[in-house]
Amino acid sequence: MMKMETSVSLTPSTNPDTLHRTTDVAIVGGGPAGLMLAIELGCRGVACVVLEEDVGAPDFPKANATSARTMEHYRRRGFAHEVRQLGLAADHPQDVVYCTTLSGRELTRFSIPSRQQTIDRSAFGDYGEELWPTPELPHRVQQMLIEPLLREQTARYPSIDLMCGWRAQSVAIGADEVNIVAHGVNAAGDKTDAQLLLRAKYVIGCDGPRSLVRKTCGIQYSGQSEEERDFFGGQMLSLYFKSRTLYKVLGKQKAWMYWAMNAVQRGLMISIDGAEKFMFALQLKPGQTPETVDYRAALFAAVGAEFDFELMAKAPWQAGFTLVADQFAKGRAFIAGDAAHLFTPTGGMGYNTSVDDAVNLGWKLAAVIKGWADETLLDSYQAERKPIAERNTAFARSRADSVGLIGLPANLDEDSPAGAAARQALGAALHDHVRSEFNIPGLQLGLRYEGSPIVAVEAGAPHADEPTVYIPSARPGARAPHIWLDGQSIYDLFGLDYTLLCFTGATPAGVQAWQAAAEAMDVPLSVLRFGSRHSEELQSLYAANCVLIRPDHHVAWRGDAGTDPEPLLAMVCARARQVA
Ligand SMILES: Cc1cc2nc3c(=O)[nH]c(=O)nc-3n(C[C@H](O)[C@H](O)[C@H](O)COP(=O)(O)OP(=O)(O)OC[C@H]3O[C@@H](n4cnc5c(N)ncnc54)[C@H](O)[C@@H]3O)c2cc1C
Structure with missing residues (x-):
């Protein structure tokens, strides 16, 4: 492993609120990557400190799908069953449906077994059991419901110190140790007087796209940025809302993911709890901004009807990234998850690739710290995971093109032979697309470190x-x-x-x-x-x-x-x- 020559010393602090800690592995960021990494270290008794700036677990929807491979990892650590209990009701279909408007005509539907059918292995929908030889089929559940469970899992292992409400502000990477300065953050997100000086053998940046650790190492992302598409290529806005009447308004068999495919307003809606909570994502048009867009009008246009809803939160985000860090490690510093790669959400691989990074790195760090492997074992992290990040981001990009560039004729909702023909042609194209995005056992199970x-x-x-x-x-x-x-x-x-x-x-x-x-x-x-x-x-x-x-x-x-x-x-x- 490459050694860095910088020598580092901590200036003794005179601040009475300063905490001093020493650990083996300092993990910056307690999202899915950081928490899973801690769990992999904790189950092997390796000491680690996770610094997470957010006091509470996330309260806004992000990733929606847990892959079969991630579920297998959760099974390895003994909590797949608990993850499987989260999300939609046991009998709620987990289908993906494409419609002209969400309350309008169905163009095509991809059938995914419900939670209960998956547990009983009684139905496989359009998956086919023989295509997915896994003990853990994919699962549809919001990241914001999984993260609290991951936090709970860290509590099973005494060697993990999960410190929420601490923001790393500087990282110094030396030849023999790393030193991190963090400050306290309160529930409102404001900086407090509390300070932490953390000394560790290794630092792992699981700190998302704006990664302090990646930037400290001077590592750049390479790839495509801000690619433009009609959907999933530009400024997006997600709405998190409640509605008790929406399922009735939709008037069709329930699904997990709904796509509005029409020339006026495209949109993607996800059922969060199968009862009243939903996430809706729209792409802003030229001239619109997240602050000024009439999101109610956009939501009603995508649904094709007005209905009562209560907005709980909204969040702007950017789609159109296919980025992989040039290096996954530098000296005693490593990066994992979004810090190392950025996806457009098609295929649902951002969070899943992040968990897989953490699993790969976790056992290797533990082996080196416990002394049964040479430190050069850690070089295999980048050798194995960078090609997987390139493979998975390329897949997500190709599926974003497949759905995001699909043409939507203006006569799609017309009651005419031409309208029917347009619907049939689009339905057939979407039928092929949805299989290529969601029936992906090769992508999820076929990864290898040749x-x-x-x-x-x-x-x-x-x-x-x-x-x-x-x-x-x-x-x-x-x-x-x-x-x-x-x-x-x-x-x-x-x-x-x-x-x-x-x-x-x-x-x-x-x-x-x-x-x-x-x-x-x-x-x-x-x-x-x-x-x-x-x-x-x-x-x-x-x-x-x-x-x-x-x-x-x-x-x-x-x-x-x-x-x-x-x-x-x-x-x-x-x-x-x-x-x-
Ligand atoms: C709106 C939205 C929708 C998405 N949809 C999907 C999807 O459908 N499918 C999919 O697979 N992925 C999706 N993603 C991406 C997915 O959420 C990420 O890939 C995943 O969260 C990556 O996990 P992570 O642990 O690497 O990073 P994050 O989840 O970003 O976690 C990083 C953590 O680090 C903390 N942090 C950052 N800096 C510091 C610091 N200096 N000190 C302390 N803490 C710090 C942050 O608070 C955060 O909790 C979506 C993302 C967004 C924003």
Whole structure:
């Protein structure tokens, strides 16, 4: 890992309100990335302090969809079930529907199973079970409902100190430590006299798009900014409102996401609680500003009717970004989540990519701090996650183009053969689009870290990386394929850190050699031996008799149990160079 030469010393403070803290990992920002990172460290007993400027959890809607992969991560940490309880009522459809106006004609509908159907695995809507081999199908729930749960989860681990109401104001990154100065912030967002001097081994910027940590490191974003589209390309305004009558006004089978597709007013509406809370996003037209736009008129035009509603809050934001940071680390500083990449929301990948960053970085930091991996292990964070950020942002951009540039004829709502033909043509185009944006098991489950310095090299080419197609594969770098074993996901059997899967083809002597090597090298390794009842199926799915699974459930290596384990264990802990 690159060392920075700056030497840093803290000036002793004379302020009586100054707190001094020392920790292993300082996390700036307690959004999804920062909280999940803390949880990954906390479950391994690693000390960390999370500085979050907001006293309370967010009270405005942001991300709306939790991917299957993120749900799998929540399952790894034992709280997917609690996340699944949040959001729409158990029987509320989670469909995506496109209409001329929201109370008008339906153009196409993508059917997504309700929460209860997902839990029972009784229906799969347009997903198809065989397309999504996961114990955790995607879930529709607002980020503002998940964040309080993530905050609660941090309380399970004594090594996590979640400090809400503290804003980091400067970060000094030295060769051996980092020093952060933070000040208190009250519930109204005002600065208080309280000051914190925090010393840590590492600092992680999970501090969103305006990241202090990224800027301190001098790291730039690269990519496309402020791309223009008819929708999702420009100044957006989100409204968070309550209405007890809206479902009646809509007059159609309930859905989770509603799109108004007409030439007068486009708009996107999300059901937050399936009862009375909604989020509506519109794109401002040239000359409009968030302060002056007649948002009531825009909402009524998109719905196609007037109705009673109570505005709870509104927030302007910008769509049209496809940005990835040039570096994800500099010396003892790392960035994760929106600090490292910015998306346009199509495909719902911003928050999910952020959680996946945190999981990737969390176990590596823990391994280095606990001493069973070399510090160079941390170099694999950028090597693995930057290509994924580029892959996922490119997907979001392509889907934003797909829906945002679609032409909307003026006669769409006309009661005429020409109007009917226009609706049919648009419905068919949207039918193709919605599948490409929401039926994406390949994007969510097919991510892999091929070419990473801590993943074994295997001959041959991997299959194509297709967003809509997931082909289970245990090729090193891939997410370990899920399989149900007597009603239990194989994931539930994996250990906290490395896990060795041994099927009947693995000789006892070979397995013993792995255990002995792991013990001698101090690498935490759980060994899972499968008897003849499951081995045939597993050996065929994993295409080997022995498989090394990483703490984040990606495959590190597969092969014959008789392979010398020492160079492989050294490689996965970054203690040696890549082995073939
Ligand atoms: C209106 C809107 C709609 C969105 N819709 C979607 C969607 O549909 N799907 C999707 O996937 N994504 C969506 N996103 C993006 C998604 O919300 C983000 O990708 C996600 O929140 C990133 O998580 P994060 O933890 O990296 O950053 P954030 O959630 O931004 O968290 C950063 C945290 O750091 C704190 N912070 C910042 N600076 C400091 C400091 N100096 N000191 C202390 N604390 C600090 C902030 O208060 C914040 O809590 C949307 C975003 C917005 C704004």
